[in-house]
Amino acid sequence: MNTFDRAWIDHSVEVATLGELEITGRLVDASNATLFGMVRHDDEEFEVIYKPVAGERPLWDFPDGTLADREFAAFLLSDLAGFDLVPPTILREGPAGFGMVQRWIDVDESIELTNFFASDAPSLRHLAIFDAIINNTDRKIGHLLPADNGHLFACDHGVTFHSEDKLRTVLWQWADDPLTDTEIQLLVATDELLSRSVEIFTRHITEHEFLALRNRIARLLDTSKMPSPSEDWPPIPWPAY
Numbered sequence: 001m002n003t004f005d006r007a008w009i010d011h012s013v014e015v016a017t018l019g020e021l022e023i024t025g026r027l028v029d030a031s032n033a034t035l036f037g038m039v040r041h042d043d044e045e046f047e048v049i050y051k052p053v054a055g056e057r058p059l060w061d062f063p064d065g066t067l068a069d070r071e072f073a074a075f076l077l078s079d080l081a082g083f084d085l086v087p088p089t090i091l092r093e094g095p096a097g098f099g100m101v102q103r104w105i106d107v108d109e110s111i112e113l114t115n116f117f118a119s120d121a122p123s124l125r126h127l128a129i130f131d132a133i134i135n136n137t138d139r140k141i142g143h144l145l146p147a148d149n150g151h152l153f154a155c156d157h158g159v160t161f162h163s164e165d166k167l168r169t170v171l172w173q174w175a176d177d178p179l180t181d182t183e184i185q186l187l188v189a190t191d192e193l194l195s196r197s198v199e200i201f202t203r204h205i206t207e208h209e210f211l212a213l214r215n216r217i218a219r220l221l222d223t224s225k226m227p228s229p230s231e232d233w234p235p236i237p238w239p240a241y
Helices: 006-018 067-080 122-134 181-195 207-223
Strands: 020-026 035-041 044-052 089-092 099-103 144-146 152-154
Touching: 006 035, 006 044, 006 089, 006 099, 020 044, 044 067, 067 089, 067 099, 067 122, 122 144, 122 152, 122 181, 122 207, 181 207
Parallel strands: none
Antiparallel strands: 020 035, 035 044, 044 099, 089 099, 144 152
16 A cells, blocks of 8 residues: 555564564553553654453453454564554563553544544445454454554454354444455465465464464355355344444
8 A cells, every 4th residue: 555664564573573562551441451652662652452361351362462463463464464454563571561562643633433433434344344354353443553554454353263153343334235356356366376385374373263363264265255254153243332
């Protein structure tokens, strides 16, 4: 996308990895410990979200202590496959222990998310495909981060990559629409990337989950259609925002 700067991603990862991490606040409404912070390295600093593993709330359907790894795996897939949707994300030690650190995105305040999420914006459709691949069980409206430069990012990918189909999202406006040639090419390229990256991803998700990831791509390619809501589980997360 012409609003995306890959050098910015790489530099952000470097600063977040090497910089001093200071906690500056906490998001009190989050179900897991979600801390605001600042990283500083040399003459640069920026705000981050820091989610320590020690602050993860146990979930009945996800193994304990795995959410940070899933957040990082989502960034890896987004970055390596060229989806370019997840803000720069790393795993590192911090003041509250090991966890996920993600660069804070300043959003375009002129965009009303309650209208934007239901639009036909190509960037949202791109995200809907990404969510189908990673099996996002919790894509809420508030997770959309339309940046000031026009690029769409999205956050909160801790409950992803489950081996069972659990897609829950507010982005259903393209259900059953045919995939475009460009989208099919992206899916093929993503699967080829994954075939060469087993060890990279299975450091953060299980081998069974990795196989399920590739199977979801295969199903999308087989149907050549956008995903549709399932009758077997609630298709929209609650609350939706």
